[in-house]
Amino acid sequence: MGGHPALDLVNTVTPRLRDGAAEHDYLTSPAELLDWSRRIGLIDLRDHSAIEGTWRSAPELAAKALGATLEIREATYDVLAPRAAGAVVAIDGVKRSQGSAFERLMLRWSAAAARSMLIPGADRERGVAELVVGTSPAQLIPDRLVVAAVELVRTVELRQLRACPVDDGGCGWLFLDRSRNGSRRWCAMEDCGTRAKIRKLGERRRATAVPQS
Template sequence: MAPSDLRIVGGHLALDLVNTVEPRVPGATDFREHLHTPEDLLDWGLRAGLLDAGEAESVRAAWAASPAAGDQALRATHEVREATYGALLSVLGHSADAAPQLEILSLRWAAATARSALVPGGRGQPVRVVVGTTPAALVPDRLVTEAINLLRTVDVRHLRACPLEQGGCGWLFLDHSRNGSRRWCAMEDCGAQAKARRLTERRRAARATT
């Protein structure tokens, strides 16, 4: 699956970042990677709403001038992603200590803050913070900022993982359904697959008893 087909279902940019590998299994390293190249990263970032087309052009130009900067941004993104996932597992109570992950995010966040600026919002408007004043590092800088914002404010009651034990993919998402009943990352995907599997199992069991 190319990044352009990857579903964006997390309900928050930092969760969509976590969901760029599948399946999402704690501790696993043999996942399917959707962000292979700096170009994948830009493609996904545009679709996820991380940056706009004009910003993507600046980033592309910066990476064209220095391909090493593109590789570095991709590596930083992977690092932010895995640290965010680890920290969220701890928030969910699935792992005890997220101190090493938070340390990684702290360092990345400090660097991102150093590349941010306060700009006037215009007459009668509040001041704005612009993260990503350095195009080459804009993508990981914005992602770590999103991750920190989520980790600081997440309402754990709404944070869910698509259930691996029932054949789901482990992706994380915010459940904003009215009755808090969303179980799958996407019903038409993991939910439908699990339903089909249960049906097959029932048929098999029925056949075995006749």
Template sequence: MGPLNVVGGHVALDLVNTVEPRVPGGTVGTDHLGTPDDLARWAVRGALLDDEEAERVRRAWTDGDGGARAHAATLEIREATYAVLLTQLGAADGANAALDVLVGHWRRAMGRSTLSFASTDDRLRVGTDPELVVPDRLAHAAVALLRTLDVRQLKACPLDEGGCGWLFLDRSRNGSRRWCSMGDCGTRAKSRRLTERRRGARSGVPQSS
């Protein structure tokens, strides 16, 4: 599996985008968070954990089923966040049930949370039980995103045009960003349109563009 691109513009969106393609109604695509190990690696790469915290998390996860619990909680938060965000994009179903799941995780995370200065700099970081610090921080992040989201900026890479369905914040001034990243889906869609046009030209069938 190649490296996972990070395009969302917010860690909660990058969490949603760990399934590829991202299709409403279930995780049918490649899941980049298939195991607790995948999750630990992703959390470090996305700066959700610093190296020292990652070490503590790994230690906590080697005992019993800590890793499995954190992994399961993370996937619940991910799918609930996705379902709630879809309603912001106009989908009608499932928002309340998903919101209940997310709020449940967020409240439990709050109950365990502390605030302290990080060892690497002077920034405050949310700490919790090392076993659950990853899902807890993600629950905080997801709620923070939903509370402050400018829905006009929220977009999905267009599945019906060959995109991947990933969610991202379009922060361009004129709101013109269409693809998760022009280097991936945008370029693929463009070359596909070109091929279709050439094929059409050869067969003499006029193509609409």
């Protein structure tokens, strides 16, 4: 939906209001995190069973991975949201400063780097080695997510970075607008965009209705 795994991670909270309003979190347990990671293609079937086995025998590692993931999620949001067109980032809604969000990402990234491995690459046109992120099944998911997040933070085209407009009934999710004319406003037209259209229609009808006496 977001156009990047790190944005998909940010969008596992809906709506993204940051003003104390009720939000729904899709990642409340290690099992949900595992299923979601498979769904977005972050891990393959083999990773899935390796992680599941490790977590089953060491639930404290599963909880640790979930905690790390949520920290990466919020840090990524805090870093990106202030630069996203259409984002509503209430000053008192952002609990931590952007600077400390960078620091948190950096710490998680260096831990992930320590668990990564450079291996001789297959016979290809480009490169002689391959970087394997996540050599420890227990922390494989947060490791891959933070590497993806740092890559996004470094390379994101800022004119493509948008937030589904909360002020117009959107959900605040972040996404990349890759349309040629940069005209995408909503995270998904059939969802938020439609809701906003219906509401606008209702407002117009009310405005033109003859008042009952």
